[in-house]
Amino acid sequence: MNNLVKPRTAREARAARGPYGRIQQVVDEIDDRLGIAKGGRVLLGKIFPDHWSFMLGEIALYSFIILVATGVFLTLYFVPSQATVVYHGVYKPLDGVRMSEAYASSIDLSFAVRAGLLMRQMHHWAADIFVGAIVVHMARIFFTGAFRKPRELNWTIGVMLLILAIFNGFLGYSLPDDLISGTGIRIAYSILLSIPFVGSYLAVWLFGGNFPGHIIIERFYILHVLILPLIIGALIGAHLTLLVRQKHTQFPGKGRTEHNVVGSPLYPTFMAKTTGFLLMVSGVVGLLGGLAQINPIWQFGPYQADKISYAVQPDMYMGWLDGALRIMPSWEWAGWGHTVPWEVFLPAVIFPGLIFNLCLVWPAFERLFTRDNKFHQLLDRPRDRPKRTAAGAAMLGLIFMIFAASSTDVLANFFHLSLNAVLWFFRIAVVVVPIIVGWVAWRICLEMQGGGAAIGRRKRAMVISRTAEGEYVGVTAEPRPGDEHEELEPVPVPERIEVERPERVGATGERVGAAAVGAAAVGAEGGDGGGVRRVPR
Amino acid sequence: MTDVDGMPRAGDGSPVMIEHDGEHRTPVALPVARFDDPHLEPAARHPRRAELIVAFFLLVGIAGVAAFGGAYVENASTQALAVTFGVGLFGLGFGLTAWGKYLMPRGPFEEARHELRTSDSERQAMAAALVERTGVVVKRRKFLGGLLGAGFGIFGVVAAFPLLRSLGPLPGKLLFVTDWRKGSLLVDSGGRPVHKDDLQPGGIMTVFPNGFQNTDNGQAVDQTVLIRLQASGNIVTMPGRESWGPDGFVAYSKMCTHLGCPVGLYERLLEMLVCPCHQSMFKVRDGAVPTFGPAPRPLPQLPLTIDPDGYLRAQAGYDQPVGPGFWERNTSLKNGTPA
Structure with missing residues (x-):
């Protein structure tokens, strides 16, 4: 558009702007400088499949956003210091108690800062939801085979994010320096110590001396609020960039092929749905944060190295490691002037290392096994890949049993059982349960393969009736209300939407009798130009 | 073909987008939908x-x-x-x-999925750029390349010092020592000396060496559990510890040998110390040997004596490192003493 000629009238100004008015001007100005109009248009039309299971990753993403937002609030009041103070704050039951500044400031930001407790508990809930959503999202990716070529790298990034989320969660709940978290840090120190050859160096260097030292809260703090969040944020960025670059996978269904993506465009449909979903996740975390108490540190008391409380478990995402530590037999090795604490090193270092490495190599492992080097944009149904489904189910069974084993003492108390019996139950169950779960999953897959209902269709009831002769006949029931709303064949996202045809177009390109103002300059070449308008809704 | 407003037009006058494909410019019609679609x-x-x-x-x-x-x-x-x-x-x-x-529009809408791969010639050109330019740079200047590699390598090692070594001291004997010495007076967490009449048989308390009860590191490594068992005379928990338990008093390190949690629970009737973290159990009368759970070693025992005024003192420090195992620990599993 020629911006050099100054328009004299409002009509000329409108005509100079073109059919899309000021928006066109803004787009032009930005595109002059950045050249993003084409890419931006394609991005606005990026298709997001409409399947519910695609929102699991969104829950993880939005928990991270909530974590950053509430975390920034907490940094304004939290003091990362182990210096000892005598508490004289608003929480009277602890008045006069010696504690670290970190613990004192955590108590005060909970009770003296307006909405402080809400923010702290939202932060804690969001962390649990973050890790949980990552795991569930990962299970979706695994069972549907979405990690296959070309998406192996994004699977790897996802596993990294899970590891970092667990680490950062641990660092975060260590910061308040209460009696439970302090014991957790003590255990972390001992786990570092257990590593052969370098363990004592790692532990002593990380803590700046023997446990507890005076600096570990500060070091955990900078790792928790800066270094790990930066890495997590960068990896999330890479995760989403790859997602846009490689486009979404999709379930097979009407009009869905290896060469397209079917669903809703980013603008406006997906944007509305996903922004709404961000608000919904935030709302739920807010409700949890204020109504469901989590980590009531004022009840635990400040950390003192010689104090401990009974029947405490770490956060959900550390529970499986605690369970592994509990059921491990006491297999320490000592000889030749050295000690290898296998009873710690195996369950707390080797075991999680094996699990995460298994996750990392799975795409390559499966490819080795299937010799399938093709591109896969259409997802598997879990039933159609019984072996993979069985492997995944067995893994989940193992992790769940190990996780449950972190409550041996509570279970023994609650059910009035011998602790020894509960311990041995879990030692056997962590081996047996995954095998059973895997076998059952495999059998269920084979059974379901016989069903053969199409994806994306609502299931119809099968009415079985017996005839007078005693023969059983199955008839598919009538469609229920709503089923007649048949899905259409997919079409490309319309960039332009024709509203109406102009009745007559004058020779100067000016519309005569047409109502649409924004369409004034279109159709200049006489005759046939369609009046256009943006998407009406 | 373009018109007065500079917008490319298809034959029927509707806007199109131009796909640039090398030299060819192919007009492609933008997807258009009628409002009653x-x-x-x-x-x-x-x-x-x-x-x-x-x-x-x-x-x-x-x-x-x-x-x-x-x-x-x-x-x-x-x-x-x-x-x-x-x-x-x-x-x-x-x-x-x-x-x-x-x-919003019910759709469904689709977008085409193109192969991400570029042309074979592009691939080859990239490989060629890597290989051939590398050849020019490296193969003819192997000596310089070696120098550069040596520079980076040395810097990598040197950089590890401020990044790692400055974080803390070398472990040295750090993990082997506590503040318990010969003659250390046993005090409670408030610093009050422990008299033999303070504890009835069956009683238990946490003690520290005098002067270290309120230091963070002291609390961690020195914490010792003092138990008075039902007994007359000395408690002999293991051979060689004949004089360590005067008047039924025994003292063990409170740091669990599994992961260093305070062994904070005492089952009085069974005379067992229990670690609340992972349920290791230690038989107090038999030298705190573990009878259950993942703890691999007995709790180290502190040899006690009662001074003429009736106050409890340590005969000596611990004869072994306290707490969980680590590589440099050179002790036997049986009683934890140096092998």
Whole structure:
């Protein structure tokens, strides 16, 4: 558009702007400088499949956003210091108690800062939801085979994010320096110590001396609020960039092929749905944060190295490691002037290392096994890949049993059982349960393969009736209300939407009798130009 | 073909986008839909009803976030803040999501998926750039390349010093020592010396060497559990410890040999110390050998003596490192003493 000629009238100004008015001007100005109009248009039309299971990753993403937002609030009041103070704050039951500044400031930001407790508990809930959503999202990716070529790298990034989320969660709940978290840090120190050859160096260097030292809260703090969040944020960025670059996978269904993506465009449909979903996740975390108490540190008391409380478990995402530590037999090795604490090193270092490495190599492992080097944009149904489904189910069974084993003492108390019996139950169950779960999953897959209902269709009831002769006949029931709303064949996202045809177009390109103002300059070449308008809704 | 406004036009005058494919410029028609295209209909069967529902939830959301503002100003309870905040955001979110799901074009829409791979010639050109330019740079200047590699390598090693070595001291004997010495007076956490009459048989308390009861590191490594067993005379927990338990008093390191948790539970009837972290159990009368759980070694025992005034003192420090195992620990598993 020629911006050099100054328009004299409002009509000329409108005509100079073109059919899309000021928006066109803004787009032009930005595109002059950045050249993003084409890419931006394609991005606005990026298709997001409409399947519910695609929102699991969104829950993880939005928990991270909530974590950053509430975390920034907490940094304004939290003091990362182990210096000892005598508490004289608003929480009277602890008045006069010696504690670290970190613990004192955590108590005060909970009770003296307006909405402080809400923010702290939202932060804690969001962390649990973050890790949980990552795991569930990962299970979706695994069972549907979405990690296959070309998406192996994004699977790897996802596993990294899970590891970092667990680490950062641990660092975060260590910061308040209460009696439970302090014991957790003590255990972390001992786990570092257990590593052969370098363990004592790692532990002593990380803590700046023997446990507890005076600096570990500060070091955990900078790792928790800066270094790990930066890495997590960068990896999330890479995760989403790859997602846009490689486009979404999709379930097979009407009009869905290896060469397209079917669903809703980013603008406006997906944007509305996903922004709404961000608000919904935030709302739920807010409700949890204020109504469901989590980590009531004022009840635990400040950390003192010689104090401990009974029947405490770490956060959900550390529970499986605690369970592994509990059921491990006491297999320490000592000889030749050295000690290898296998009873710690195996369950707390080797075991999680094996699990995460298994996750990392799975795409390559499966490819080795299937010799399938093709591109896969259409997802598997879990039933159609019984072996993979069985492997995944067995893994989940193992992790769940190990996780449950972190409550041996509570279970023994609650059910009035011998602790020894509960311990041995879990030692056997962590081996047996995954095998059973895997076998059952495999059998269920084979059974379901016989069903053969199409994806994306609502299931119809099968009415079985017996005839007078005693023969059983199955008839598919009538469609229920709503089923007649048949899905259409997919079409490309319309960039332009024709509203109406102009009745007559004058020779100067000016519309005569047409109502649409924004369409004034279109159709200049006489005759046939369609009046256009943006998407009406 | 272009017209007066500079916009490319197809033959029928509608805008097109130009696909640049090397030298060829192919006009491709932008996807156009008529306004009565069924794909553009709202997804809801009863759009009017859906609109009312969306409006209702947006109103709930507005009321919620406004009430949150009010609750914040009034410094209301955490529960009130949570309900207003949660209901407000959830209402707005549910309304917006329902708007997107039910009132926006039902679609479905598709986009084509192109292969990401570039042409074979592009691939070869990239490989060539890597290989051939590398050849020019490296193969003819192997010596310089070696120098550069040596520089980076040395810097990598040197950089590890400020990055790692400055973090803390070398472990040295750090993990082997406590503050218990010959003659250390046993005091409680408040610094009060422990007299033999302070503890009845069956009693238990946590003690420290005098002067270290309120230091963080002292609390961690020196913490010792003092138990008075039902006994007359010395308690001999293991051979070679004949004089360590005068008048039924025995003292063990309170740091669990599994992961260093305080062994904080005492089962008086069974005379067992129990670690609440991972349920290791130690038989107090038999030298605190582990009888259950993952702890691999007995708790180290502190040799005690009673001074002429009746106060408890350490005969000596611990004869072994306290707490969990580590590589440099050169002790036997049986009683934890140096092998």
